[in-house]
Amino acid sequence: MSDVEVFSYAKTETLAATLGKYILRLQNEVLLKNEVFTVSVSGGSLVKVLQLALIEDPEISKKIHWEKWHIYFSDERLVPLNHPDSNYKLFHDKVLAPLSDAQVAGPEVFTINESLVHSGDDATDVKIAEEYQSLLPKSLSFDLILLGLGPDGHTASLFPGHQGLKVEDKWIFNINDSPKPPPRRISFSLPLISKAKNIAFVAEGAGKAPVIKKIFEDQSSGLPGELVNDLPNIPIKWFVSNDAIAGAPIIVSMFE
Numbered sequence: 001m002s003d004v005e006v007f008s009y010a011k012t013e014t015l016a017a018t019l020g021k022y023i024l025r026l027q028n029e030v031l032l033k034n035e036v037f038t039v040s041v042s043g044g045s046l047v048k049v050l051q052l053a054l055i056e057d058p059e060i061s062k063k064i065h066w067e068k069w070h071i072y073f074s075d076e077r078l079v080p081l082n083h084p085d086s087n088y089k090l091f092h093d094k095v096l097a098p099l100s101d102a103q104v105a106g107p108e109v110f111t112i113n114e115s116l117v118h119s120g121d122d123a124t125d126v127k128i129a130e131e132y133q134s135l136l137p138k139s140l141s142f143d144l145i146l147l148g149l150g151p152d153g154h155t156a157s158l159f160p161g162h163q164g165l166k167v168e169d170k171w172i173f174n175i176n177d178s179p180k181p182p183p184r185r186i187s188f189s190l191p192l193i194s195k196a197k198n199i200a201f202v203a204e205g206a207g208k209a210p211v212i213k214k215i216f217e218d219q220s221s222g223l224p225g226e227l228v229n230d231l232p233n234i235p236i237k238w239f240v241s242n243d244a245i246a247g248a249p250i251i252v253s254m255f256e
């Protein structure tokens with residue numbers, strides 16, 4: 001069982017402020033030893049919280065060394081990078097564009113090869129996954145993997161009961177039948193996530209409460225969020241809203 005801590009707040013702004021402090025602290029620790037800080041981000045509501053935490057918070061934002069960040073996507077939808085469904089586009093609009101407007105040197109961002117997304121045949125999608133895998137840091141060990149959680153317990157594009165959960169021989173895999181649209185995606189595999197140095201989940205809203213209760217109550221639920229929570233030897237933090245953990249057997253920690 002990993003070392004799991006939960007931080008819970010009534011308001012998104014307070015959650016974001018704490019997430020910002022947590023990310024800044026990790027960045028500083030890593031950059032004392034390494035040239036780059038390797039981070040992966042997911043899609044969904046996480047990105048808006050990152051915008052609040054890292055761009056709009058004046059104290060935190062000036063201390064982020066974006067030029068030393070390498071950013072990957074924990075999962076990505078197989079659409080062009082300017083498509084409304086693209087996780088890159090979301091991250092671009094909320095984080096990269098404001099940085100460029102403020103003339104701040106941005107991070108190095110690793111995207112899918114969008115020239116391959118149009119064919120739609122599985123062999124090409126496999127190639128997209130393989131190419132993305134070839135861009136991963138050599139160590140495969142991310143300093144920080146940021147994850148969201150769906151109300152069904154999915155995280156990245158690891159869906160409950162889906163064959164993607166069983167992938168053992170790939171770091172990045174593709175699917176063409178995602179239960180959450182759009183259907184074609186690539187995702188970090190569980191073996192890749194298990195190499196992370198740190199993992200943080202961000203989950204807000206009462207809609208997440210039943211699944212978070214299940215994840216923390218039943219360590220054999222097999223839900224993707226629970227499988228990540230159970231990875232050994234990784235500090236795992238959950239940044240959640242109070243209503244998202246209602247009824248769950250969780251002891252909330254103070255962020256210090």
Ligand SMILES: O=C(O)[C@H](O)[C@@H](O)[C@H](O)[C@H](O)COP(=O)(O)O
Nearest residue numbers: 042043044045148149150155156
């Ligand atoms: O590309 C994706 O679909 C996301 O990476 C996905 O895994 C997301 O993080 C969760 O669905 C939670 O999304 P919300 O926070 O918007 O509920």
